[in-house]
Amino acid sequence: MMLPPYSQDSSYSSLMEYLRRMFHKKQMDLEYTFSQMVYLCIAPRKVCQLTIYRHQTKGRWSRDDPAFVVIQVLFLAVSGIAYGVCFSHTFLQVLRVFLIGIVVHFLLLGSLVAAVCNFIANRHLRVRTFQGLDQRVPFLYSFDVHCNAFFPTFLLLYVVQYFLFPLLLSDRVVSCIFGNALCSIALMYYCYITCLGYSTLPFIRNAQVFLYPAIVGLVIAVVFTVTRTNLSVKFFHILGVPPHFNNNRFGGSLAKRWLDVRMHDMYVRRAQRDMxxxxxxxxxxxxxxxxxxxxxxxxxxxxxxxxxxxxxxxxxxxxxxxxxxxxxxxxxxxxxxxxxxxxxxxxxxxxxxxxxxxxxxxxxxxxxxxxxxxxxxxxxxxxxxxxxxxxxxxxxxxxxxxxxxxxxxxxxxxxxxxxxxxxxxxxxxxxxxxxxxxxxxxxxxxxxxxxx
Missing domain, CATH: 3.40.50.150 (Vaccinia Virus protein VP39)
Structure with a gap:
């Protein structure tokens, strides 16, 4: 009888080693990680090929190098500070925006999405391979898939929207259309990379089910556009940006000047404090x-x-x-x-x-x-x-x-x-x-x- 190859994906010692390496820069391959991030934006299937190669050489599907998570957290930290400093006026408000991006969006919601996808894959999509092996999707691999899908989403929702803030918060129809389109593209890209991640595994079938949320999101975006509800505004509020900053009625460079003048206005700070x-x-x-x-x-x-x-x-x-x-x-x-x-x-x-x-x-x-x-x-x-x-x-x-x-x-x-x-x-x-x-x-x- 042939035994399945030993996999470290679910090993407790492997998890401890993974966490320990987070605090040792020399043990992280930063150049390789940055190349993966670039591939995720321009050629995501290349990352799937790297995953297969890792399994062939190391006998595991999930990453053993925490560099991707560390760099993603650092990027979120920088964006959180940028949002906090620009749109908040106290240290606690800056800290709030900082923590919402890292703890809530990336770690907590990411772990929840990874757990749900892991359950669906193992319960409904898993099949025996031609060798007769009954393999399971490790949770760490599901979290890796989330990390891969989150990075392009982060660029669209955190970075691009930051620089388009005055345009997106205008009351013009084009702002609503553009904001909802940006959020829809981010969701579709997240679902697409998630689908690619699970379709890479040879014992997973019908991974296209992970594309269904993108269809639902697209329908919701169309409905919100018709009702003049801007999803970008909702995202800024969820992120912790003070809600009164969506009250301007201007657009383009004038909105930027309007914001610049009022960012440091004492009445803006008082309005935020007094609700x-x-x-x-x-x-x-x-x-x-x-x-x-x-x-x-x-x-x-x-x-x-x-x-x-x-x-x-x-x-x-x-x-x-x-x-x-x-x-x-x-x-x-x-x-x-x-x-x-x-x-x-x-x-x-x-x-x-x-x-x-x-x-x-x-x-x-x-x-x-x-x-x-x-x-x-x-x-x-x-x-x-x-x-x-x-x-x-x-x-x-x-x-x-x-x-x-x-x-x-x-x-x-x-x-x-x-x-x-x-x-x-x-x-x-x-x-x-x-x-x-x-x-x-x-x-x-x-x-x-x-x-x-």
Whole structure:
């Protein structure tokens, strides 16, 4: 009777030797490991050939050299620090992003995926070889397959997305399409290399089942694209990037400049600490502290409410839930729901949207406070931006006639420019008090109390 060749794949001493070699650089073949990483990106079948060669020469399917894992962890550490330093403002936040990539994504989820694939392969895909041997897939080999599949995925999701951050977080349709396509490609590549890894084993049949998740992922990506849900944004949130960084509405180089200015802005750090969705919340807080705009039992309408910063302030200051206050947000772009907040999606210049707001206010009821943080897509040309936002201001005033009640407050954002004085003169003809509050060199918030 012929006995199967001895394999060290499941040997306890082999595992201990594997872990011990992690701390001895001279015992790791770094050049060979880097060549495998290159092959995984340009010719993954070459790695399969190297696996077969390793089994023929060493009698084992899994790697005995921990260099691949060590280098992958180092790459994740560098990317985690890059994300943490760029998008976080405390050591604990940097550490959180650092650990999520290494511990959660690579090690814990990787081990879980390896265990599931190992179970499927051994339970449903394993067959006897022509020699009659009943071989099993070692767990270490399954983890090796995960490592191989994870590396190109890491390059796409951690590296490429890092440099495309301003583009991917824009509200443009192309950003959603590109972000979802990038995530889909990463998943398909992961599944493809996983399939190659198991099809390399001569005692595994029908390894193409590991491609099925890629099909499901592609369908999900299409659905998310149709519903304007950006998977890249979800990935950044899972990674631990502060969620308020997806609130900009710009794209391209302008978004990059917008981020550069605000990365070190104290209000961005405060918004993250205080759980506000945008730094704009502090503009409204300052105005309320100065003019006492909000009270209990008020009805508030927030035009252009995305991403929710002003609505959060209104919810807090009017004590929604503790009184009869109502806060209604209106925007063309759907946003994540706020607790006790009524959201109306639509163009405020459309009669149907105005009717929906009136229904939310209640029969024959009007708002006590009308907020407008609406702004155009900024071009960087001050005069053009000023004229566009002034046009939005006039639309807000048209809406005000049918929504805002007697002695109500109007809080509206505008930019300084040639039409500023005309706008103020118009406001003074309608309101008994017009108080401009300049907050920076490019814009102002106009607060006005109604005397209608």
């Amino acid at each position: 506000y969705r945008s730094r704009a919340a502090y503009k409204l807080l300052q105005l309320d502290d100065r003019f006492s705009i909000f009270r209990k039992n008020q009805r508030v309408v927030d035009l252009g409410c995305y991403s929710g910063g002003w609505s959060q302030v209104a919810l807090k200051r009017t004590r929604v839930g503790e009184s009869d206050s109502v806060v209604i947000g209106v925007d063309k772009v759907r946003m994540d729901a706020l607790q006790l907040h009524t959201f109306v999606q639509g163009d405020i210049t459309e009669p149907s949207t105005i009717d929906a707001v009136k229904r939310a206010l209640g029969e024959n009821k009007k708002a006590h406070v009308l907020l407008s943080d609406m702004a155009p897509n900024v071009t960087g040309r001050r005069t053009d931006d000023h004229l566009e936002i002034t046009e939005l201001n006039m639309k807000t005033l048209d809406v005000m006639e049918s929504i805002l009640g007697v002695k109500g407050w109007l809080v509206m954002k505008t930019f300084f420019g040639p039409e500023t004085q005309k706008l103020r003169t118009f406001l003074e003809s309608r309101f008994y008090k017009v108080q401009p509050s300049s907050l920076d060199s490019t814009g102002q918030v106009v607060s006005a109390g109604s005397c209608i």
